[in-house]
Amino acid sequence: MITRASSIQKNVVDEKFLQMEFADGDLAGGKNLVYESRERFGENVRKFCEHFVQVGGTVLMLGRPQAGAVWEVVSSGRRANDENLHSTFDDAAPFNDGDSDKQSQSKRFHIPQPRSLLAPEDMASHRTINVEADNFSGNGGKVMQLAPGDPLSAHASPSTTKSIGFIWRSLASVEAVLAGDVDTCRDEGGGDTWTVHAIPCSCVIDTSSRGASRSAAADFCCSLLQVYPSSEVDITMESEGQVNGTFVYEGASAAAYEMREKPTVIFVLGGPGSGKGTQCARIVENYGFVHLSAGDLLRAEVASGSEHGVMLQNMMKEGKIVPAEVTVGLLQAAMAKSGKNKFLIDGFPRDEDNRLTFERVTGIIPEFVLFFDCPEDVMEKRLLNRGEGRVDDNVETIRKRFKVFSCQSVPVVDYYERLAKVRKVKSTYPPDMVFTNIKPYFTKFLEADVLDATRKLVKAIDNGDSLTYRKFVDEKLTAYEPEAQGHLVEGLPFHLLWLDTVDQNTQEDKRVISRICSPWVRLLGENAAIVGYARLFQAAKGPVVSTSNETRVWERRKSEDGAFEWKLVHLHRTTAPMWDT
Numbered sequence: 001m002i003t004r005a006s007s008i009q010k011n012v013v014d015e016k017f018l019q020m021e022f023a024d025g026d027l028a029g030g031k032n033l034v035y036e037s038r039e040r041f042g043e044n045v046r047k048f049c050e051h052f053v054q055v056g057g058t059v060l061m062l063g064r065p066q067a068g069a070v071w072e073v074v075s076s077g078r079r080a081n082d083e084n085l086h087s088t089f090d091d092a093a094p095f096n097d098g099d100s101d102k103q104s105q106s107k108r109f110h111i112p113q114p115r116s117l118l119a120p121e122d123m124a125s126h127r128t129i130n131v132e133a134d135n136f137s138g139n140g141g142k143v144m145q146l147a148p149g150d151p152l153s154a155h156a157s158p159s160t161t162k163s164i165g166f167i168w169r170s171l172a173s174v175e176a177v178l179a180g181d182v183d184t185c186r187d188e189g190g191g192d193t194w195t196v197h198a199i200p201c202s203c204v205i206d207t208s209s210r211g212a213s214r215s216a217a218a219d220f221c222c223s224l225l226q227v228y229p230s231s232e233v234d235i236t237m238e239s240e241g242q243v244n245g246t247f248v249y250e251g252a253s254a255a256a257y258e259m260r261e262k263p264t265v266i267f268v269l270g271g272p273g274s275g276k277g278t279q280c281a282r283i284v285e286n287y288g289f290v291h292l293s294a295g296d297l298l299r300a301e302v303a304s305g306s307e308h309g310v311m312l313q314n315m316m317k318e319g320k321i322v323p324a325e326v327t328v329g330l331l332q333a334a335m336a337k338s339g340k341n342k343f344l345i346d347g348f349p350r351d352e353d354n355r356l357t358f359e360r361v362t363g364i365i366p367e368f369v370l371f372f373d374c375p376e377d378v379m380e381k382r383l384l385n386r387g388e389g390r391v392d393d394n395v396e397t398i399r400k401r402f403k404v405f406s407c408q409s410v411p412v413v414d415y416y417e418r419l420a421k422v423r424k425v426k427s428t429y430p431p432d433m434v435f436t437n438i439k440p441y442f443t444k445f446l447e448a449d450v451l452d453a454t455r456k457l458v459k460a461i462d463n464g465d466s467l468t469y470r471k472f473v474d475e476k477l478t479a480y481e482p483e484a485q486g487h488l489v490e491g492l493p494f495h496l497l498w499l500d501t502v503d504q505n506t507q508e509d510k511r512v513i514s515r516i517c518s519p520w521v522r523l524l525g526e527n528a529a530i531v532g533y534a535r536l537f538q539a540a541k542g543p544v545v546s547t548s549n550e551t552r553v554w555e556r557r558k559s560e561d562g563a564f565e566w567k568l569v570h571l572h573r574t575t576a577p578m579w580d581t
């Protein structure tokens, strides 16, 4: 059995969390565990590994230790000892805390700069991964079962980006490879044909068929680069236009950036009347998510008089689950229409078919599942008092819905539980208290938002874009920076003058752009944050020309339209010394 723990947050990973989520009994005794996180390698990962090794696991970490890279730690479930880890990573450097006791213990879980998806000896005993189009050429939703030793194959469709990403995730999903497990990939059919030979760590992408998509190629390369260090990936791309490796690399980094922009989805599950809709409204207000209730979308579809309307209405009256294609289609359309990228999907997936169809069609894996735990008698009372005139809020249908929930929806929750993706909240308390218990799960989104605001602000400064700059900055901004010669500058005019001097028309290769490096965020409660980073100024086509250290203080406020927004209230910049190279 494999457990996957995803995106463990810095603030959440403490001893209590580890004990709660990963009781010793879960980890010992031959169970495998995959740890996957987009976190920069840090204290949280170290603690996690430490704990895991203590309870008898072996840790193998995959990914790159840079910020934003995907990390995966795999335990084969074998007992940890120096030998098996050393043989896996013979060039690994032990942690060095300066404490010799800790050091000898830490030898047992080196976190190395990974060299490949699998260690050489594992490669020998497991299959080599090939991805070839020939074996996967059929159109029309063919399902491909992968048995141990089977080559993986890719046939790209209009949603090439998704299917390639999906297949790659299968490749990279260590459980499939390590365990020689069976995985399922689905071909969505139609579109361009790709030939992708991926033999760790080199791949050739042949996009010679018509209309080959650059961005899809870039996306694939990006996935590849997330798993392997770039120095070890050899990518060539062949096409009519002889697109060369340089393009792919540029494309890959652009795609890496875009990938962060891919939708974040949280599934909100719980029995009928457990309070999903009630809490979603609060999450939307506080964290800027778009709320998509699958049930509401279906009711709207019925109300629109669509061709499926009668069938949907009848199924809902009976508390039955409607065909996955319908719900997923409605969700996909609503996501696209919103133009946003953070979604709470409420009351979905209702069963395994819902889950698989959503993953196949969208290629999206939920960030986590927010699960409301509530006994049936409480839910029944609430639904009978809801008073919204719904066709299914009557005792008879409510009881059918409870049955469907426990037989068909609970297994979905169990599935995510095995991946350690379930965040369970008791919803018998009053709504405010339930919301208080939900908040910690959303802290990381506040951190991401404030970092995003910082990046946009810095970009606006680079571009001399005072309109965007003003959107992010408080009129009473205070600042200490070298240009002010030790004075505290208040207000915007000083900064706007600087922005105005950025010459938009300067030739591209003479422009200076800046890059945020090693950022960190510290939240001060929910409505204030400090962001710090080093900022490297580069000539657009040249080396780093100067560096500075910046600290920005942000405040979260409600804007006129009622949504929260981050405003910069203070800035501190010092010029940092340049390294003598």
Ligand SMILES: Nc1ncnc2c1ncn2[C@@H]1O[C@H](COP(=O)(O)OP(=O)(O)OP(=O)(O)O)[C@@H](O)[C@H]1O
Pocket: 270, 271, 272, 273, 274, 275, 276, 277, 278, 279, 295, 347, 382, 383, 385, 386, 387, 427, 428, 429, 430, 431, 434
């Ligand atoms: N914590 C709570 N305490 C008391 N009543 C609540 C609580 N949360 C929600 N309710 C009430 O219970 C009823 C059902 O809540 P809600 O519509 O949010 O549930 P739901 O899980 O979205 O239901 P469904 O799955 O049927 O859409 C509503 O009338 C709501 O006001």
Ligand SMILES: O=c1ccn([C@@H]2O[C@H](COP(=O)(O)O)[C@@H](O)[C@H]2O)c(=O)[nH]1
Pocket: 272, 293, 294, 295, 296, 298, 315, 316, 317, 318, 319, 320, 321, 322, 323, 327, 346, 347, 348, 349, 350, 354, 392, 401
């Ligand atoms: O993914 C879904 C969501 C809902 N349904 C059907 O709609 C009703 C009502 O759903 P609520 O979440 O309570 O609003 C549900 O009983 C199902 O019949 C669905 O089929 N698939």
